[in-house]
Amino acid sequence: MTWTLDPQYAGGPTGKAFADLDAVFALQGKQITQDSISEVIYVRIADRGYYVKRYTAEGGWLRRLIGRPRIKGEWRNLLLFRGWGIRTAPVVGYGMERRWGAFHRGAMITEEVYGTQDLARLAANHDPRLRNPDWLRQVMRQVADATRLMHERRFAHNDLKWRNILVDDQPSPRIYMIDCPTGTFWWGPLLEHRKNKDLACLDKLGKSALSRTQRLRFYLMYTGKPRLEQEDRNRIRLVLGHMARRPHK
Structure with missing residues (x-):
């Protein structure tokens, strides 16, 4: 023990x-x-x-x-x-x-992290903060940075859904990553597949809660690039296709 x-x-x-x-x-x-x-x-x-x-x-x-x-x-x-x-x-x-x-x-x-809710609950409740451009930009930036940091270390979360991200109620919001039992390290093509899965998990709810422009802005935050390159367009197609191939839950 x-x-x-x-x-x-x-x-x-x-x-x-x-x-x-x-x-x-x-x-x-x-x-x-x-x-x-x-x-x-x-x-x-x-x-x-x-x-x-x-x-x-x-x-x-x-x-x-x-x-x-x-x-x-x-x-x-x-x-x-x-x-x-x-x-x-x-x-x-x-x-x-x-x-x-x-x-x-x-x-x-x-x-307990006091004064927090998960992002999925905010979306379900149509929280007005999701329509606040400054608040949303701060949250997206933190999620993008955390996701990129994990992926740069060859780590994939494997369940990177909005419900597993908390955000506090401060004027300058802070996010908290929770519930990651199956995340681990990957290499080569398997790593790329898992990175795409993480992005697809985020976009599963993102596509209904955010505009296409906001989703694109998040992806650029994640890559750290000012505009899309061909490799990014290829990745986006894979990300969008990942959830489309899975049965609806």
Whole structure:
């Protein structure tokens, strides 16, 4: 069993509540999501909110023995983002347990980022900020920069949807990347394919929430170019075709 708790949370009520995996799996709180292998609950400790994501055994024996557990991907990638200067929810604690060499259970705790909503919710609610050119430009710039930074490091998010990007309610908005269990490093043609998938995931909602001009402006922000070149036109065709080939969900 391994468990890592950020030292700033190791004392007082959080130190007791998040002491180890046994304590974390004993926590009770508001159910946020739940499926056959994982759940997320929300707890309040000493007037602060925390999201606790807990995984139990996933897949067959072979996957549990040799595959990378999703929860490990969750904390590894958020810590990578933080190291790269990409804002994300503060990682409070993380760890997992194996039995007979196979994954048994694991958990990650993040502190609530107050005053934030995900971009998908803003779009669903027709938030007026999406029609504010200055606000939108600031948000698009941060998303474009974060995406380019990941891709320059040969890393693909693999689920870069609007729902996985938080934005705060400050006059100068700040974004936070969250929920990235399957992101990893790629090379060669596989990297290019995954980069295109990330861009397509962003554009899936972008094509209904943004104008064509705004979508083009975002792509140019991502590339850092003043205008499209032929290689960009080729990539855009691949990006647009990626989601068109997938079944509607």
